[in-house]
Amino acid sequence: MTPDSHLLSHALQLVQQSLHDCLQDDPILLWQLDPVRNKLRFFSEPVFRTLGLNVPLLFQNGDYLDRTVLEEDREALRDALDKMKMQKHTGIFFRIRDEDGCPRWLIMLGMPAPETPFSYIGVIGRCTRMLRRVTGEHHGMPPESIDWLSSPAMLVSFSTWKIISANRSARDLCGQGENVPLEDVFAISEDLKAAIYEGLTFSRRWQGVLRVRKPGGSVLPCSVMMRPLSQDGQHCLWIRLTPLLAVDPTIPDVREETPLPDLSAASGERELLRLVLRNPQILPAAEGIILSRIFPDENRVSVTCEGTMFTNNMEHVDFPYIGSIAENIVRFSLDSLTVDETSRSIRPIDWALFIPQGVRSYYAEPWFGQNGIRLVLIFCSPRGGAFSDVRGASLHRLVDAFARRLNELDTHRTLRNIL
Numbered sequence: 081m082t083p084d085s086h087l088l089s090h091a092l093q094l095v096q097q098s099l100h101d102c103l104q105d106d107p108i109l110l111w112q113l114d115p116v117r118n119k120l121r122f123f124s125e126p127v128f129r130t131l132g133l134n135v136p137l138l139f140q141n142g143d144y145l146d147r148t149v150l151e152e153d154r155e156a157l158r159d160a161l162d163k164m165k166m167q168k169h170t171g172i173f174f175r176i177r178d179e180d181g182c183p184r185w186l187i188m189l190g191m192p193a194p195e196t197p198f199s200y201i202g203v204i205g206r207c208t209r210m211l212r213r214v215t216g217e218h219h220g221m222p223p224e225s226i227d228w229l230s231s232p233a234m235l236v237s238f239s240t241w242k243i244i245s246a247n248r249s250a251r252d253l254c255g256q257g258e259n260v261p262l263e264d265v266f267a268i269s270e271d272l273k274a275a276i277y278e279g280l281t282f283s284r285r286w287q288g289v290l291r292v293r294k295p296g297g298s299v300l301p302c303s304v305m306m307r308p309l310s311q312d313g314q315h316c317l318w319i320r321l322t323p324l325l326a327v328d329p330t331i332p333d334v335r336e337e338t339p340l341p342d343l344s345a346a347s348g349e350r351e352l353l354r355l356v357l358r359n360p361q362i363l364p365a366a367e368g369i370i371l372s373r374i375f376p377d378e379n380r381v382s383v384t385c386e387g388t389m390f391t392n393n394m395e396h397v398d399f400p401y402i403g404s405i406a407e408n409i410v411r412f413s414l415d416s417l418t419v420d421e422t423s424r425s426i427r428p429i430d431w432a433l434f435i436p437q438g439v440r441s442y443y444a445e446p447w448f449g450q451n452g453i454r455l456v457l458i459f460c461s462p463r464g465g466a467f468s469d470v471r472g473a474s475l476h477r478l479v480d481a482f483a484r485r486l487n488e489l490d491t492h493r494t495l496r497n498i499l
Contacts, residue, residue: 108205109135113164113190114198119424133176134468135204136420150175150183157188164190167200173207184208232302232321236262237314244316253302253321255295266290266304275477280308280317292321340478343485350395352485353386356457362478363443365466366459370433370442371486374406374453381406381456383433389462390437403428405444406456416475417444420465434460443467445475447483455483 110123120139137144139161149157153174163170171189178184190202232250234243241262251257254265262268268276268290279286286306291299303322308315341359346352349371356362357369368387375381380398387393401407405417408427420441422430434442437460444458457479459467 108203110203111135111201112193113139113200113202121424133178134420136424137465137468148176150177160188160190164200164202167192167198232323234319234321236317236319238308238317239315241268244314250321253294253300253323254292264293266292266302276306280306292323340481343481346485346489349384349486349489350386352482352489353384356478356482357387362475363459363467365461365463366443367462368437368439368460370458370460372404372406372456372458374401374404374455376401376406376410376452385437387460389439389460392437399429399432405429405458406446406453409444409446409456410453414446416446418442418467420468438462440464441466441468445479447479449483455486457482 112121112123113119114121120136122136133148134144138148138157145157146154156172157174160170160172169191171187173185173187175183175185184206185208186204187207188202188204190200193199193201232247232253234246234250236243243256243258243260243262243265245258246254246256256265275288276286286304288304289301290304292302294300300323305320305322307318309318341355341362343352343355346355353369353371357366366387367389368385370386371384373382379401381401381404383397383399384395385393405427408414409417418441419425419427419430419434422434422440422442425431433439439460440462441464442458442460444456446453446456448454457475461467
């Protein structure tokens, strides 16, 4: 091998490693469009979870596009989408604002599918880090990005739990500025801190409902989202507050995570499902709930439905594990699964179970035991897109409590059968 070929080989390895790193940081989604049937298909779950971006809605909902895409990029993106519907080659870089108000770059490419009439294929991917590497931009978050948000947001030191900066909305809401302990904004117990640390460690976010102390002594319930980030070499928390408008003054000022329903009173599986469904603080949009017990080795899942929306409140009805929600969760290492419109799904279980039961959208959360996935709890709605805004809402505590109580009931039933 000549020196030039050695150099070329080394350069190729660097390029390959760089592309590998970029794709790990900024994954891509593959999709297929049928312009005749107006059907959009994704080959993986079409959500960039860390951005809070629902990709199909970019294609399907103009209002969502206007809310999500930066104004200066909207017209170009609409033109690109029109070209795709007309089956023309197209490619575009465009920017969105993530949940924290920071601009993020995405790339979308599309072309007619070779040798497949009336089919169009494409990719959409995050490319912020790749563009920053190319342009040499600083990797940190611009401090002024807090002020881009109309909703209250603040930056807090992870070590001192004091406010580093807050935007105008946060200052107006809390009456607090910089260098103020977070406990002066809302009470944070040691148990809650532990829950926050756990969420930040394993999910890189924590989300819950807290009571914010307003000037004058009044309190306001807010949905609070926290994320870790590094700013100028300092470990920080990015906190975003969303005031909950429907304030009930009789609600106790607990300033904790959403309280769990008392499941100890349930004497059976179906009653356990009813207790969860009747708690509006869990997922208010849910009008039905499904328990899916998972038996991968037997290639089956056992389904029980509860709720007035269902045409048939089936109990312990078996469906194949292959093609189920559980298989999808395990295959793609998902922590949850949201489907906004079952009629556009290609998942077999959606057509075998959900559509016949009148379910148009659902949110599913799994529970894993020592030997793998054991159950999936599925919140259902007869309306499309009912759970599209449940971005990262943590139901882990609820599902864990549900699974523990279900195990207790199973154990009691087994003992009764033996005796």
